[in-house]
Amino acid sequence: MKTKTKSNYSSNRGRPVAKSVDFSLLHWILILSASLYLFIFPFQTGLFNSLIYDFELPIYEAMLFVFIMLIVFAAYLFKQWQLETSRGLLALGSLLLPFVYWLSSFQAVASHNAKLMTLIYCLLAGFFMLGLYIASTFTTRQVLKYALLLSSYCVVLFGVLNLLGQRYFxxxxxxxxxxxxxxxxxxxxxxxxxxxxxxxxxxxxxxxxxxxxxxxxxxxxxxxxxxxxxxxxxxxxxxxxxxxxxxxxxxxxxxxxxxxxxxxxxxxxxxxxxxxxxxxxxxxxxxxxxxxxxxxxxxxxxxxxxxxxxxxxxxxxxxxxxxxxxxxxxxxxxxxxxxxxxxxxxxxxxxxxxxxxxxxxxxxxxxxxxxxxxxxxxxxxxxxxxxxxNFQQHSVLERATFYVDAMKVVADYPLLGAGGGGWTALYEQYQNNPYISRQAHSYLVQSLVEVGWIGFVVLIGLIGFVYYWYIRHYFKDREDEKDHLVFFIFSAAILVHSLIDFDMSYVYVSSVVFLSLGVLGGIYPKEIKIPKLSWNQLRIIRYIYPSVLAVLAIILAVVAYREYNAQRYFKHAVYLATSEQRPLNELLAPLDEALALSPDHPAYNLLKADWYRQAYLQTQDTTYVEENKKRLTELKHSEPYERQLILAQYRNFKVLGEYNLALEVLEEGIRKFQWDINFYEAAIMEYALTGQNLQDSDEAQTKLYWDRAMALLDEIGDKQQQLEELPEEQLQGREFAPTPYIRLAIGQIQFEQANYAATVEMIQPIQEWLMQFDAQQLQQDAFLRTGIRSYALALEAIGQPDKALKDYLTQAVPEEQGRLLEQLEQFN
Incomplete structure (x- = not known):
């Protein structure tokens, strides 16, 4: 069935121009498919893109739905797309958004997330194009408007059901x-x-x-x-x-x-x-x-x-x-x-x-x-x-800090940005204080970090032009009741609120915005004069864009399906490990399938690395850690700011006995995660232990290691002073202070250097913490035992012996009695 309805534009150049809208079966399939999307996908946690793998599966499901819809849309465009109309040019221009994300992915600091964001912007560009064409008549706009409103009302009622206890989500x-x-x-x-x-x-x-x-x-x-x-x-x-x-x-x-x-x-x-x-x-x-x-x-x-x-x-x-x-x-x-x-x-x-x-x-x-x-x-x-x-409340001050830190990132990645997921990967290297925020809490700021000034201009240019075009023609239109204003309200309200929060990180919310923007861009279609092209040339060109779009949609659907399948294999592997506790060979089968489909995915690679590490600890077969070394080194090229990757490398180098490389990795962690006290703790402990092991054979190297440990302690103190300068109303974020293990490591260094008073001063604040461990814990933790012994001996050395502390240690670990007596004789 096909009917013709009158269009809002006509020719003024004396040559054929479409005077009707193709109100066909394909048109209705697209309208109903878009409406179905609006009802289904808000209930997948709004398709939240947290840039961690736990939330990816429903996003890939949505992509499959939309990219298949785009294949149908490309067929529809063979009769509808024209370069010389505002709709045609906007449809062409919308492809610049995924293009700049794809371009920025070549210098991305997080390769997988950059790929994911490129796919997401392909989805958003698809919704924009759909909005341009499928809401071209009053009837189809009404269907789309009510689909949007009714699905939103369902979200509200779902919330009320949870509020009043009839549903739990x-x-x-x-x-x-x-x-x-x-x-x-x-x-x-x-x-x-x-x-x-x-x-x-x-x-x-x-x-x-x-x-x-x-x-x-x-x-x-x-x-x-x-x-x-x-x-x-x-x-x-x-x-x-x-x-x-x-x-x-x-x-x-x-x-x-x-x-x-x-x-x-x-x-x-x-x-x-x-x-x-x-x-x-x-x-x-x-x-x-x-x-x-x-x-x-x-x-x-x-x-x-x-x-x-x-x-x-x-x-x-x-x-x-x-x-x-x-x-x-x-x-x-x-x-x-x-x-x-x-x-x-x-x-x-x-x-x-x-x-x-x-x-x-x-x-x-x-x-x-x-x-x-x-x-x-x-x-x-x-x-x-x-x-x-007020403007001094912590949420305002924290957002201001995010934005200032984001501009530091932009200064280092000005033109094309750091790629999709750039803020998530880099913010800890640039942050002013140890907050945790994987989102920049501003759509524009986060976009600027990801695609730089070039991509930012493209994004603002597209959104700004759509609003300019719509508002300009809206006030010239004498129609009393404009049903399409609903799409203006939805898009404008969400975009304004997204200036101060991460609403657009929800793929469903951003889909609604770009669908609405597309509707607004297509409400008042006009013919655009392109003087250098003849009608025959334009006629040929009009088939190029739908053809390219069809090919792109097929490719995107294949890519999304591969990632979707990889996620399913990965989750199955995790299920077998956690719920059924299968042997390693059975766990690796689905995980290797996931890696075959998505070889650079950090979560898949890190899980395999962890399983290999566990296998080595059980079998002492070094092929596992050698394979890990190769795998983690390769992954480092595409995911240099992945925290878990740095930690995995550190653990693997320790198992291999390559302590210098382990220390280099920890120093890298401190540079990239400058407010993560855990990296400081691990580095200081390693410098203390490695120095002790070399104390008899290489005094110069021992001094270098111990001096570096003391320098890191000074860095912690400097950063603590920096935190004291924060406004009283602003929350600090994570705790950032010397941990008990840092105090033990520094105390041991000072003890070995015969600075007994400094040893006591360093360890005394955690004495209560030291006394809370049971015998089994003390027997298993050699570092802890050494720290307690050093502290007890330092107290003896300054004339403040603590019998209770010595009894606590020797009763839990009897062999410590001999070590204490041996070192006490050295004092005498």
Whole structure:
């Protein structure tokens, strides 16, 4: 079946130009496939790209779905794509995004993640192209719009089910800073809050612009659950940005619709506030029964008819129905409101009247919140978070630190960036203090790190042009009710929030954004004059792009399928090892299949290296560690900043007895992970032990090793002073101070150098820690025994003997009695 619908553009050059849209079976297959994607993949933790292998499998599943869809889309484009239209040029331009990621992958600091990000941007470019073409008519836009809204409503209801105990999904309620924060499918409350901000604005727009009363009432009924979910994310950033986004959206509406929008927002907000306190009490008590952390590590669910779940559902349904009724009334009175405001609406700047008034009210409301008034109508936990909003709070200061550190990376990788995953790989080398953040908490900043200024200009250029093109034509279009504004709201709200968080690291969220951008870019198609090309030449060119796209889509589908299969083999190997404890030869079969499909994947290689190390420890067969040495050296070329790889090399060199290489690897770890105290600890211990082993044969080398250990201790002290300069409100991050083993290692060096007072000063702060080990632990840990003995002897040497300490050591390890007596004789 094929029908023709009138297009929005026509020829003005006196030659044939398509005057119709191909509304064919392929068109509907693409629309329904995109809609299906919107319903399926948010429930795969939003396709979070954490850049660690645990989250990769559903991303590859999504890629397979989209790349197969692109093959169908390429067939569709054979009749639709034209170079001389805005759609055609935008479709061509969108390929620059995956291209710059592919280009940056040649100098990537994390080869596998760079490949993954290139594939992800191929997926996003695909969604952008789909949006350009498949939402080309009012009907298809309506289908896509409702697919987006209904899938989002499902995410909200899923979150509410977890909130009230009828469903348990890990971390859908995230316990953070003493509060249960709602996350729904995303497992991260701030991203969910950014998503909800976009959704509440879109739902308000649909509730006030619906053509049918039942549609308006339906969207109105969803407002209360959305507002409630937003408040229970406890996200301050989203609530701060919400008024700004409201002011951004309002000028796109006519005056009477602005008034209805504000009234619907106020009514739904007040309805939510009325029930917020009660539901907050109830959901916390429900969490104490359902959540594993409060229930002995076991998750439970409760039926909806059981108190307090039933009470909460009654409150929520009642508030939603009340809001739906009010929105229905607003819909019925729309004409009356229009007539009453007709004279004002004729004024040139009337469209800005409501936003300006709202801005003034918003400023007043902020002062009210900061004055402590919030406690009178909000639950205490939410009120406290709102009242603590300021530019000196730790989350603001930490983000500022991320951005400053990111610019240090950009300075070293300015043009093409460090490749996909560049921030994750490099941030610890450049960080100002020992925070842990695998995400830069800003889409633009993280993109700048990954693809440099060239890629950044391409990204900003594409997004900026789409918005310029859409807004410019939007205000020239005299149509009253523009259904496509929903896509503007979704994309703009998420992108604005992603300036301060990592929303776009969720592939599902970024898919929604790029699909929406594509729709916006295709709403007002225009013909573009290309004077040097004849019609016949253009006719030939129009088949090149779909053909190339089809080939690319097939290649991408094959690559994604290989990675998907590799993940399955890898997970099967892990399952056999952990659940069935199979012998090594049976474990290696699926792991080798994974490596055959994805030979440079760090997780696969590191797992095999670990199994080989364990095999050596059991068999003492050195072929295992020799094979490991070769494998790890090869992997180092593609993953030079992989922490686990550096640690694996260190362990392997120790087994081989290549201590100088082991020390070189630890020094590399300190350079690349300058705030990881574990690298300092391992290096100082190795310098102390290696120096002791060479003490009788090479005094000069011993002195070099021990001096380096002391220098590392000084570096730790310098960094501790640097941490003291952090603002009081900023969290330090990980602990960074001399560990007990560092103190023992330095104490042993000082003891061997006869600095007994310094030995006591170094070890005394951990004396209580030293006395906590049982006999078996002391017998197994020679380094610990030596440290205790050195400390006991140093106390003797300065005239402060500790009998309890000596008894503790000798009772656990009787042979230590002789060693103590032997060394005590040397003092005499």
């Amino acid at each position: 890990p971390d859908a309620l995230w316990f953070s800073s003493g509060d249960y924060r709602l996350t729904s499918v995303f497992q991260y409350s701030n991203t969910y809050a950014g998503y909800l901000v976009a959704l509440v604005l879109a739902a308000l727009y649909c509730a006030t612009h619906a053509r049918r009363w039942y549609s308006a009432a339906f969207h109105g009924a969803m407002l209360v659950p959305i507002w409630l979910s937003l408040m229970l994310t406890y996200s301050r950033g989203a609530l701060v940005l919400l008024p700004i986004l409201i002011l951004l959206v309002l000028p796109f509406m006519r005056l009477h619709k602005q008034v209805q929008f504000i009234l619907a927002m106020a009514i739904s907000g007040v309805s939510m506030l009325i029930i917020l306190g009660k539901i907050t009490q109830n959901y916390i008590s429900i969490a104490e029964r359902v959540q594993p952390r409060a229930n002995g590590g076991v998750a439970n669910t409760i039926p909806f008819w059981e108190s307090p779940a039933l009470e909460s559902w009654i409150w929520l349904v009642a508030a939603s129905l009340l809001t739906a009724l009010v929105v229905y009334g607003l819909h019925r009175s729309s004409g009356w409101v229009h007539d009453k405001l007709a004279k004002i609406a004729e004024k040139r700047f009337s469209v800005f009247a409501v936003p300006v008034l709202l801005a003034v009210l918003g400023i007043v409301f902020v002062f009210v919140l900061l004055s402590g008034f919030a406690n009178t109508f909000l639950p205490e936990a939410i009120a406290n978070r709102l009242e603590n909003i």
